[in-house]
Amino acid sequence: ALFFTGVGVCLVKQVFKKKIPAPYPPGPPGLPLVGNVLDMPHIKPWLTFTEWGKKYGECNISHVELLGQHIFVLNSVKTAMEMLDKKSSIYSDRPVLPMSGELVGWKHILSFLPYGDRFRRYRKNFHRVIGSCDALAIYNPIEEIETHRFLKRVLATPDQLQEHIRHTAGAIILRISHGYEVKDNSDPFVDLAERALDNFSRATSPGAFMVDFIPSLAKVPEWFPGAGFKRLAREWHETVDEMASAPFNFVKDQMAAGIAPKSFTSAMLEGRILTAEENDIVRWSAVSLYGGGADTTVSTIYSLYLAMTLYPDVQKKAQAEIDDVVGPDRLPSFADRDSLPYTEAIVKEVLRWNAVAPTGFPHCVAEDDIHDGYYIPKGSMIVPNIWFMLNNPQTYANPSQFNPERFLVNNGKKPEPEPRTIAFGFGRRICPGLLLAEASTWLSTVRSLAVFDISKVVENGVEITPEVDPSTGTVSHPKPFKCSIKARSAKAVALIQQDVDY
Template sequence: MLALTDVTLLYLCLAGVGVYLMKQAFAKNHAPYPPGPRGLPVVGNIQDVPRVKPWLTFAEWGKKYGGISHINVLGLHIVVLNSAKTTVEMLDKKSSIYSDRPFVAMTGELMGYGQTLPFLRYGKRFRLFRKNFHRIIGSHASVVVYYPIEEIETHRFLKRVLANPDQLQAHVQRTACSFILRISYGYEVKEDNDPILDIAERALDQLSRNSLTGEFMVDFLPSLAKVPEWFPGAGFKRLAREYRETVEEVAAVTYKFAKDQMAAGTALKSFTSDLLEGRTLTAEEDHDVKWSAISLFSGGADTSISSLYSFFLAMTLFPEVQKKAQAEIDAVVGPDRLPSFTDRASLPYIDALAKEVLRWNVAIPGADHCVTEDDIHDGYYIPKGSLIVPNIWFMLNDPETYANPSEFSPERFLAKDGKEPETDPRAFCFGFGRRICPGVHLADASIWISAVMSLAVLDVSKVVENGVEITPEVDPSSGLISHPKPFKCSIKARSDKAFALIQQDTY
């Protein structure tokens, strides 16, 4: 009888403690979660997680639930932001707690990209990497030194396109990789059969296709990472091992090249050479320089590929825009030389066109953040550790911000007849807060010079097959980096003089 009483008292005490803890939790979490789809018991909203083009589903949630919505997947809280205003208030103004990255088991841990800046958790190493980027390419003035490289690589691109216009996508990829490898490591890509270019392109392709958070179940159940490769359903482990080997190889090979060139006294100026110059590094510092450099490559090359390919898609679909842009170039630059960065201030329509490329087919539709503390925002409870997903695609396609957003219209960024320009897409497309793209000035310069030099000497139009004009489909791919669907177009020199300019040897 005494034993029973003791047990009863124990249960009562435990119950009392439980009630107390529940009251404390309720007091702390008196605010509701943001609205969102109703989930199932235990698994929550696992069936609601979009696998293909998630930004479209997120946009629908925005229409139904407002600018901020919420789901819970196996205990992981996911907060989707469709409102640009709310995104700025959270990710910019409260960046001290909204600048972490979620732990992404597949891409970050298993594939090995957790060592690169885009996937680094917020902390000492993240701040060091950002400091490296800011010092070397963090301002307009600091990237001017790389302008001649961009002009040279774009000129080489024009030659390749004119020689084999049917291989546009391959030329775009090669050009973007060549430029980033040159800036990151001082490496100049060989014209044919370049081994470093081959592995670099493979790494980019793997990252682009398999890096969306939630694409693999292991992202929601990290314990699955311990499952052996031979276990049924563990194909993701074999895939991750292959991809990890690729990224570690490209990081090692390129870094070794840069260090060997410096030791031989033949190094070209680059991001890596600037970080290594005059320093004797510890093993940890050496690791940090190596992974800072590959961060620049992995973060910059694929987005440039997407933007440049989007530019050619837009010129194929919107010939009237192409003609206006070419008329401006002809009037300012003339037919006797290729445009350069020195012409930028005199070409406002080309500047607007470059902005529209960034908006119209956004390269990064959404970039995940993670909150490091509990927060109450707009009356909603945002738990510590929540995945915060700004729907950048919708912000750049919101009809309340951009008139007729599916149309490619550089005019929207030009003041006319007393009408103010629409919001500069660079306020959204490069990210937010302390996670904003550190290579923003390089990226902006890259798309501008590619557009202006291409338009100066090339005519882009729809392909005609068997007497039928083929209109490309606007169908961007899923993935961390979104690319236009492969398309056909006709590319020709604008004139004999344009052909001669392309063939000139200027390097």
């Protein structure tokens, strides 16, 4: 029933279709009326987008139409830069996503905001707190304390690696966003973020919900055949509301009691009488920071451990560099960063090898455009295929191989292109937390390698090789895997177990 409602809507659109001033880019041909509904992938869409790019992509743009909604997939960095950077004045909007934005309730976070005044106010707030190395330096002690606690947890229970990574990412971002110190086990705010962000990834996956292409379906009741998405949205909305309100109310209570530590939220509230709208902006700015940092970094650091399990020679080379520069008597700190180029290259390679946001987040074009002779109508969704950009064999030699040396000057050979200009998005919608994400990843990397040997697990005399299999979703995670994590020496154990005091 729901499908035929959509076809009816599409028929009406076809009747009023206007003549286009230039052709669309090539793409799969589609069917009458419904277009490419059957072509839109639900599992690892970036792989299908890559195939489209190879088959139809002489202009590096592929085009599909779903029930009247135009989607353009960008498969090259050059095209993404030309459109999303150089023409950012018209390519910086966001599409209205009825499922995740309107029904689930994410529409107030930075990633969903239309380009305009509220968006600029969020960005300005972020820039003050995490937009420069100087601003971030205030939070270096928090990062170092929480990363040290992470090492202790991993040493004690290495089989719970993924939970420890998630706990630490949540601890760092909640201290920065809300001044909240997480509990040692099963922290309610960390668990809340995990649930909410898993729902976010599922709700925003390209092509996952028909309502994103036929917004009128949002009005159908839950009991209507095929409207199970409405029940999901209601349940997910409750989680989003709690994620926005619970830590914000914690800060306000702490401020009222005069015991609130300095944080993004307290700095925005302190000494000001806010209007309802300003209060709302602070609350959702903080959610954007908390949500943005609580999941993406988890994927990156888990990928680091996967890479070190699979590439022991890379690990040994990094450890030799750390041993030479830092020595065995202390843990590495941010002060060592400039002296550890190979470790820095590992961080870059983790960003490239594991595309955390494989299809980015769709942009929306604010007015009709002609690009390279092709028509891009107003309101179209623009999807950068970030996974392929980071795995294009013409850009990165043997892209499936984890090889940090690609980012170093070797025998006069130029380094391969910097992945951070791709991995964090494009134009005015580039991730505002990229410096924080890089800093967290670097510190976890250097400290883990300084004290741990990471290797394959041996079970019943058989070495288990983990599979490289990223999950589907807007935020992609490596498939859970087993690895052996052991302290490198008695001295390493002593460093890990010393009191955390910075």
